Amino acid sequence: MQIELPRFIRKERIHIVRASPINTRGEYVLYWMEASQRASHNHALETALFLANQIKVPLLVYFGLTDRYRYSNARYYKFMLEGIVTVRKKLLKRRIGFIILREDPPDGAIKLAKRACLLVFDRGYLRHQRTWRNKVIQNTELPILEVEGEVVLPIEFVSTKEVSYARVLRPRIYKYLPYFLETLPTLEPKVPFQGDISDNWERETPEEYLESLNIDKSVTPVEYYLGGEDEAHKRLEVFVQERLFRYARYRSDPGMKVTSELSPYLRFGQISPTQILKRVLQVYPLEDVNVSSFVNELVVWRELARNYAWFNTFYNQYEGLPKWARATLDLHAKDPREYLYDVEDLERANTHDPYWNSAQRELLTKGTIHNYMRMYWCKKLLEWTEHPRVAFDIACYLNDKYALDGRDPNGYSGISWCFGAFDRPFPEKPIFGKVRKMGASSLLSKPNLQLYLEKFKQLPPDKRGPE
Ligand SMILES: Cc1cc2nc3c(=O)[nH]c(=O)nc-3n(C[C@H](O)[C@H](O)[C@H](O)COP(=O)(O)OP(=O)(O)OC[C@H]3O[C@@H](n4cnc5c(N)ncnc54)[C@H](O)[C@@H]3O)c2cc1C
The missing domain is CATH 1.10.579.10 (DNA Cyclobutane Dipyrimidine Photolyase, subunit A, domain 3)
Structure with missing residues (x-):
């Protein structure tokens, strides 16, 4: 069976990792969610659902929860789990399957891939994220697509090598920015997920998960940030309505609250950078001095950081x-x-x-x-x-x-x-x-x-x- 890629996503975001024939005996399309922990405006999720609809099977989304990750601690696990619990609710409402396995993330993906038609994952730029994905690639024969939704412009589209200065990236970023602000639909599944997901590690609240995880609890959660995409969108609104008009002038004044405070949400993929930018551009034009200063941080510097992690082997040394x-x-x-x-x-x-x-x-x-x-x-x-x-x-x-x-x-x-x-x-x-x-x-x-x-x-x- 020939599959067609979605046209609503820029083709440069979709990397065909393996183009083998789909497993026609598979029960579902599997999306291994790792970098993009959100149910809305998620390029990998909508790609996976588009393919599931074509093959006429349901979509199963998987998240692997491990306590063996370096620096696993209660502070950021709570934030992450607040996001994941929200994602589960939203996906189940959309009749998409969602499963959390208590496994090293790639191991769970390998397990679930055995019953899948094809596999989709999102792109992460750090060493461990790439190692995890390589492990999955080596241990399945399924066709695999990797979708790049955590950046406005796909990293290798902007440059095929390490870039040393922001000024080198800036002109190319500005040239192609509008092209990569594509509108992502929210698709409906043609076949609702009804499968048996008996291994599912289901808990109601983030606190219940935290209790059973063997992680460093001495680094306690913070009150200032509540995790999850709904929270991210509330912050985005406050930023756009109340802060952005003073951004260029005051962003470097520590006593002023004018920045978006979205970095934790972006870090866990609880909000997409393109969605942030699209919302900003509904209110102000790209030429506005504050927007331009914000784009310089959100796109130029943030994507320079991803270029550095992707191309420099010693990025954290x-x-x-x-x-x-x-x-x-x-x-x-x-x-x-x-x-x-x-x-x-x-x-x-x-x-x-x-x-x-x-x-x-x-x-x-x-x-x-x-x-x-x-x-x-x-x-x-x-x-x-x-x-x-x-x-x-x-x-x-x-x-x-x-x-x-x-x-x-x-x-x-x-x-x-x-x-x-x-x-x-x-x-x-x-x-x-x-x-x-x-x-x-x-x-x-x-x-x-x-x-x-x-x-x-x-x-x-x-x-x-x-x-
Ligand atoms: C020593 C040092 C350590 C840093 N560590 C981190 C970190 O661990 N995680 C992190 O997200 N940022 C880090 N930054 C960059 C920056 O400080 C934060 O992104 C920013 O303070 C987050 O606040 P905000 O969300 O209100 O940013 P805003 O000003 O609202 O900017 C919007 C988004 O753009 C991105 N951004 C902003 N500034 C930068 C920058 N200089 N470089 C790359 N991306 C940027 C962030 O994703 C940010 O959320 C670090 C900077 C320095 C100098």
């Missing part, structure tokens, strides 16, 4: 930095440091620097740090650790452990930027060498810094950790 940056940092590695802190002091926001401590407290309580403070927070680590490599690793450790939006290409590219990546050399300084330095004076130039400092003056008792 010191070795991934450009040669000039490593050379200059290495040269200054032995420069005297006035303060040296160990991880525990840093983790508890226990340094002499009130600005840094506030940023760390924001991370511990809220699960994110304001972008401007994040740069300061990361650059300071260079001054307070014995080697830039140690500073790099500590930045990744703290960000991955406590940030709801951590373990994401943006985190690794943001940290790498603080160590010279995507930036140019500056006049040489102690410790930083030619890497751009950031001191408290740039923070003090922000009119509303005091408001920020007030907000993160203290840690609430449940976020203080062991004494």
